[in-house]
Amino acid sequence: MSETAATKRYEPGTHPDLPPPTLSSGPLYWMKENLFSSWYNVLLTLVGVWFLWTILPPLIEWLWLDAVFKAADRAECQKLGDGACWAFISERYKLFIYGFYPEPERWRVNLAFVLLLVALAPLLFDGFPQRGKAMIFSILYPFVAAWLLLGGMGLEPVSTDKFGGTLLNIIVGVTGIAFSLPIGIILALGRASELPAVRSVCIIFIEFIRGVPLITLLFVASTMLSYFLPPGTSFDLLMRVLIMVTLFASGYMAEVIRGGLQAIPRGQYEAADSLGLKYWQSMRLVILPQALKISIPGIVNTFIGLFKDTTLVIIIGLLDILGMGRASLADAKWAGLAAEVYLSIALFFFLFCFAMSRYSLYLESKLETGHKT
């Protein structure tokens, strides 16, 4: 081979590496692979880009750039800008959050919420310092919260018909979630038991509770319970609602956990028996950890659904955040602001439900013991 000025000879194995082809790494590569890889992908990309182009700029303008954050009433809001009228929310947000809870006592609600986060943290996260002692507070928390919110010894009593807004949603949601899980586990185990009386009672309860909509159960709780109780007794309405919502959720939870229990092979039960474990020990140490781990997506799904179902209390006259929103829309000064109100309510629910959903993913990846490749 003759050498010219443009070529250079290398010994075999010593040639330097050439740079990679231009479109094989970096952002252009990503775009080529994911957005433009075949003709229908190109089409979909163009449709998607067109869609975003027409929707996003007007949306951002309405939501934020042209929006009015402080005004006295609707007319002034329209004068100041033609975006969303968030001034309505910034004036009314305390009503949305606390309901009719008396103004000077609202620090108790704030304290109860902060203590809720403090009580939940050791239960939810592993590396919490002093976890054992912190869990004692978590067990005492319901009583502390009841004392703070209802009043009684030392604090001004507040009757439960003043509760409203997100306070009501969170109370009903947290109570329903916290108590439905143990009751649901017990119902699921009872349905799978071999004792016919226990099994039939559990089956009848679960099928009845699951077969009826929550609205009718709330109606029963509010109006019809007086037929079944001795005349003259009257339970607090909020207490009846809490019991009904908890029973409703535990019916659904029992079926979700039954699905998890079905996935446990018979060998696990036999292994637990061969170790000499009694029924409750084998459940607690062998069966339930596996069953609950499998059913985490279903359980968190039920929790999220329950939290959003708490808005149904509007049927019996308790004004949760949706009830407060609707009541505020009737104000003449601020007529016609339905979009802002419902968007704020949607944001509240989205924050809580998305947090629960992300926690569930964290929990699943923490408990993942490598069975999947």
Added chain:
Amino acid sequence: AIGYMDIVATIGGISLMQTGKEMETMIIVIAFYLLVSLIISAFMNWYNSRIKLVER
């Protein structure tokens, strides 16, 4: 809730308001839902026992 007159709005809303008999109207609504749900549940449980893993 958004204006469609389903069974809860007709029997459980209008009839309840006009007659004032909460117990009877709610029992009708509950019975309807229970019937549909129990049929679905029975079918699914039968199907579940059919496709369960057969073990010793």
